[in-house]
Amino acid sequence: GNSVTQMEGPVTLSEEAFLTINCTYTATGYPSLFWYVQYPGEGLQLLLKATKADDKGSNKGFEATYRKETTSFHLEKGSVQVSDSAVYFCALTAGINFGNEKLTFGTGTRLTIIP
Amino acid sequence: DSGVTQTPKHLITATGQRVTLRCSPRSGDLSVYWYQQSLDQGLQFLIQYYNGEERAKGNILERFSAQQFPDLHSELNLSSLELGDSALYFCASSVAVNYGYTFGSGTRLTVV
Numbered sequence: 001g002n003s004v005t006q007m008e009g010p011v012t013l014s015e016e017a018f019l020t021i022n023c024t025y026t027a028t029g030y031p032s033l034f035w036y037v038q039y040p041g042e043g044l045q046l047l048l049k050a051t052k053a054d055d056k057g058s059n060k061g062f063e064a065t066y067r068k069e070t071t072s073f074h075l076e077k078g079s080v081q082v083s084d085s086a087v088y089f090c091a092l093t094a095g096i097n098f099g100n101e102k103l104t105f106g107t108g109t110r111l112t113i114i115p
Numbered sequence: 116d117s118g119v120t121q122t123p124k125h126l127i128t129a130t131g132q133r134v135t136l137r138c139s140p141r142s143g144d145l146s147v148y149w150y151q152q153s154l155d156q157g158l159q160f161l162i163q164y165y166n167g168e169e170r171a172k173g174n175i176l177e178r179f180s181a182q183q184f185p186d187l188h189s190e191l192n193l194s195s196l197e198l199g200d201s202a203l204y205f206c207a208s209s210v211a212v213n214y215g216y217t218f219g220s221g222t223r224l225t226v227v
Contacts, residue, residue, distance in 0.1 A: 101163065103215075104160070
């Protein structure tokens with residue numbers, strides 16, 4: 001079955017530090033990959049996505065590249081801010097062609113940025 | 116506002132009771148998904164509806180059921196509630212899965 005393995009948290013960084021949150025996956029066929037962010041007391045928001053190998057998703061300074069050879073989709077940001085403190089979820093879907101549209105989520109990584 | 120509306124935001128009820136959670140999807144989205152988020156189990160997929168029909172089922176207990184109505188809103192019914200059912204329940208909708216989901220802000224259920 002499909003699965004997502006995320007870097008264990010929590011992660012604490014100083015403001016302006018470089019961020020990497022690792023994500024690897026196991027999936028049938030050619031999944032689409034996503035990063036979602038959950039701020040305290042809120043629902044999940046789509047941060048970025050990539051639908052095929054070597055695609056790079058980017059948004060709000062965050063980037064992730066779909067690496068089929070290493071089955072990875074690591075999230076990076078060059079300089080984090082206090083406002084980036086949240087829980088980050090990596091997710092995948094195998095898509096309708098494989099009869100499995102649901103998103104499978106990783107366990108989430110809690111990120112805290114200190115001033 | 117994400118466009119996905121969930122009500123109520125908070126619900127406190129006693130063990131053995133039954134509750135109904137409601138979700139209105141984003142305009143134009145035909146698919147509705149329900150997820151349960153708890154501290155020990157993370158985000159667990161419960162069930163998906165597409166245009167009124169059940170499309171996929173996940174780790175949904177027999178005590179739980181859902182439906183999607185002709186106006187596309189969905190309801191999740193939880194019965195014979197147990198303490199362990201306390202969690203955040205999220206609804207999400209999508210127009211096509213490769214575009215990702217739009218999540219509602221969730222219903223926090225506390226069973227006492």
